[in-house]
Amino acid sequence: MEIDVQTSRTIGNLHINTVKVVPAVEDTNNDISKYHNEIYWRFLFLNLVVLWAYQSLIxxxxxxxxxxxxxxxxxxxxVAVGSSVFFLHIIQLYFGFYKYGFTKRIIPGFIGYIIIAVLVMSFKHKILLIIAFASVGALGTLTESPLFGIAGLFQTGSFTQAAQVGSGMAGVLNVSANTIIRLIVLLIH
Structure with a gap:
């Protein structure tokens, strides 16, 4: 809350301030309303990107x-994805990785996705693919929960919904792109 001193007066030895209380919540709600669409699309896109690597492997x-x-x-x-997600959740809780903020979890996670993509495209080996599955599951565990945590801080549920829609769109767009590419290849050959 902001406190704005408007007037002050003295009665005897007692100094009295008259204050006007301006709630900061109103300003925050106005800002959220003003930028609602931009925030919504950012959450949607970020969670779409988080799950794109997993959906690509699947x-x-x-x-x-x-x-x-x-x-x-x-x-x-x-099995690799499920095991890595399960064990990384336990490791996160035990060592307190869940306390790290956006920049210590999301940005390194996205860099990890890029490294995995380059390795998978560069080398064709079954063990590398299984390690890629496990790594993508682990990185998904690290990167997805902060997005939902931040979305949950808002008073409206629409930003959490945006993150969920991004999850769904990652699967739908990936499968759609795969289908279109396969149809183009079929038409060419």
Whole structure:
């Protein structure tokens, strides 16, 4: 709250200030209303980016079947993601990584996604793909929860909804892009 001293007067030895209280919450609500759409789209985009790497690995099943037919990467990739997410949640709680802020979790996570993408595109090896699945699951654990934490700080639930919509759009757009690419390849050949 802001306190604005308007007048003061003295009665005997007692000095009395008359104050006007201006609640800061009103200003915050006005700012949120003013920038609601921009904030909404930023949360949507950030969570879409967080889950894009995971969805890219999941939607590449045809690639795994063609180049690694006997290795069951679809199964081992799912096990790697699930295990890394489970254990990283425990490690986060035990060591207090959940207390680190946006810049210490989101930015290194995005850099990790870039490194994994370069490695997966550069080398074609089944162990590397399983490590990529596990790494993407671990990075998703580190990067997604701060977004929901920040979205939850607002008085409206629409920003949390934006993060959820970003999650869904990551899957839909990825599968749609995969389908369009496969159709183009089919038409060319």
């Amino acid at each position: 939607s590449a099943q045809n690639y795994y079947i063609k180049f690694f037919p006997l290795d069951h990467l679809d199964f081992w990739g799912t």
